[in-house]
Amino acid sequence: MTGRRADRRLGARWRRRRPLRTRLAVAASAAVALVAVCVCVASFFVIRYKLYQQLDQNLAQTATLVAQQHEYDKDYGVLTGECRFLGAPACTQIVPADPADDPKKPYLLPVARATRQVAAGELAPYYTSFTLPDGKPGRMLTTHYGKGAAVQVAMRADIAERGVRQTAAILAVVGGAGVLLSAVGGYWVSRTGLAPVARLTATAERIAATRDARHRIELPPGPRGGRGEDEVTRLATAFNTMLGELEDSVTARRRLVADASHELRTPLTSLRTNAELLARADRLTAEQRDRASAALGRQLREVTGMVNDLIELARDEEPQPLLEEVRVAPLVEHVVNAAREHWPAIVFTYDAAPGAADRTLPGVPSRLSRLVTNLLDNAAKFSPPGASVEVSLTTMGLAVRDHGPGIAPEDLPHVFDRFYRAERARALPGSGLGLAMARQIARAHGAELTAEHAPGGGALFRVTWPA
Structure with missing residues (x-):
């Protein structure tokens, strides 16, 4: 359990450290490679099954022919000699269910307990792959032969074995080429698919570096908002819209600051003038002091009202x-x-x-x-x-x-x-x-x-x- 958690942590750390393009290329390549390998493996087993199926059909036809030619005789033992010819059944023998009825002459084909069970009717016919005495691969069918006996028919399986080996070699080459092509295709898919995302990232980094929201992502030509647009194009369109809103917001903020500073400059200057005037109140008459004090109060109310209005305007929603x-x-x-x-x-x-x-x-x-x-x-x-x-x-x-x-x-x-x-x-x-x-x-x-x-x-x- 601890090893699994460590493997998961290592995998998560690898995903975090690798860029998105690399992860996408690896994922796409792995998916295509897995499909290619699975197709090759499935093709190998299908071809192998078909080759041996054809061989087994030949054995079944030969067994039927032997049974018709030697119908219900008790001539136990070897009927034909060694399997010398490629693709031709040359080895047949009849085996009784009781070992006591075996002939003195030895059998050429292997006789096992399952052979006696087939002869006694206790087991269904079956196929066996074995090696001939000369070292060649063989294929044998053991089936019923009358009452209390079984017939064994064997033939060389060189053609099937050679076909299986050649198929394995060809499919190995094809699978390797598929894996290689999947790696190239995964890299191309990641590079092509993430190109708009790369442009979006570059635009965002440029805006962050220059603080200029006028930059936009280049979009493919054509009408916007159509059903044919992919997700990346819609993302780039939404990002451009967001940049437009950001630019408008920045422009409005700068204009607000400029307008506020312009509007506040005059009352603040008047406030400072009246404040400096009241600081020399001992040189003013009572009428001048009252007039300056009233002007100062009026200007303070104007500035206070303007500041409150700015605070209210800065709030977009109601609480x-x-x-x-x-x-x-x-x-x-x-x-x-x-x-x-x-x-x-x-x-x-x-x-x-x-x-x-x-x-x-x-x-x-x-x-x-x-x-x-x-x-x-x-x-x-x-x-x-x-x-x-x-x-x-x-x-x-x-x-x-x-x-x-x-x-x-x-x-x-x-x-x-x-x-x-x-x-x-x-x-x-x-x-x-x-x-x-x-x-x-x-x-x-x-x-x-x-x-x-x-x-x-x-x-x-x-x-x-x-x-």
């Missing part, structure tokens, strides 16, 4: 323990009432369609409130004083419309990008993260947020709930 069935209508109504207090100069109208009050959505209430709040704040920010913001809720989704300047066609594809601010919004407060965060929250809850230019002017944002 599962906080998910619950949220009734949408009361949540939207509460957010609209809070917006009326925060934006007293804007008129918010809220309309809920029949059946919307029963609509529930699995999610995090605070995050869904943030989604609606960001949409309302965006609408109020771009609306002139006294304008209205229309909020309508249906069983299918939520719509928020303002009557501001609307969204320019060139800005529409970018309104949900992080830190993107249209030309007309540069002077307005905000960091450009509100709509990006709103879309992320919507998608995290299985919803979709879209923007469009409202008929008659203004912007229209739609949130479509999941079915």
Whole structure:
């Protein structure tokens, strides 16, 4: 048992140390070689059986002929002489069941106890391979001969033995050639089959060395996704897709860092200026100190809000323990009432369609409130004083419309990008993260947020709930 465990450990260690190409070549070669050897061995036994079967049929025909020629006579002993001719039965003798009836003349063929049993009818006829007195191989049939006797017919088996030896030699050469070809074929199969895997490995190592996700694996020409593609091609296609996603992720991260550093540079500079100004408060008047302190507090709130927004954007999914069935209508109504207090100069109208009050959505209430709040704040920010913001809720989704300047066609594809601010919004407060965060929250809850230019002017944002 200990030896088996040691052999298994050695085999596992060999598999770990050898490359995949070598292991595949060895496995393929061993499989083909095993099949070749098994075919050769099976062919050898089949040919040997056929050669001896033909010889045995000749012996059976001769025994039948002898029995017909010497029907039921008691002429025990040798009928024909020595087996001198190749392929011709020249040795026959009749043996009684009782040894007392044996003739005085000695038998030429071996007589055994089984021969007496066949003569007595106690044993079935049988074939025997033996060596003739001249050293030549022979084949003998012992069968019934009348009552109380057996006939033995023998003939030289040189042809069968020579055929068996020649067959063994030929099949040994064929088997050796098959093993050699299997080794060559196994190496070719491993080299050809693992070529895409080798390219994939080289691409992965190049990306790891250069940190450049723009590299791709070369794929064979033809349409992708067909039924004729093999597993390695599908793996390479999936790897290229993963590289594309990785490149997009790296690009987005770099752009986020660049945008965040750009957006934070101005408020941080203002914070430092006001902090240095307040450090010389003894030289300032009370009005100047109050103004600098208020500016410092406002800028701190802006930076804090921007950092919190960045943290929220860095989270792709909602925490599962906080998910619950949220009734949408009361949540939207509460957010609209809070917006009326925060934006007293804007008129918010809220309309809920029949059946919307029963609509529930699995999610995090605070995050869904943030989604609606960001949409309302965006609408109020771009609306002139006294304008209205229309909020309508249906069983299918939520719509928020303002009557501001609307969204320019060139800005529409970018309104949900992080830190993107249209030309007309540069002077307005905000960091450009509100709509990006709103879309992320919507998608995290299985919803979709879209923007469009409202008929008659203004912007229209739609949130479509999941079915």
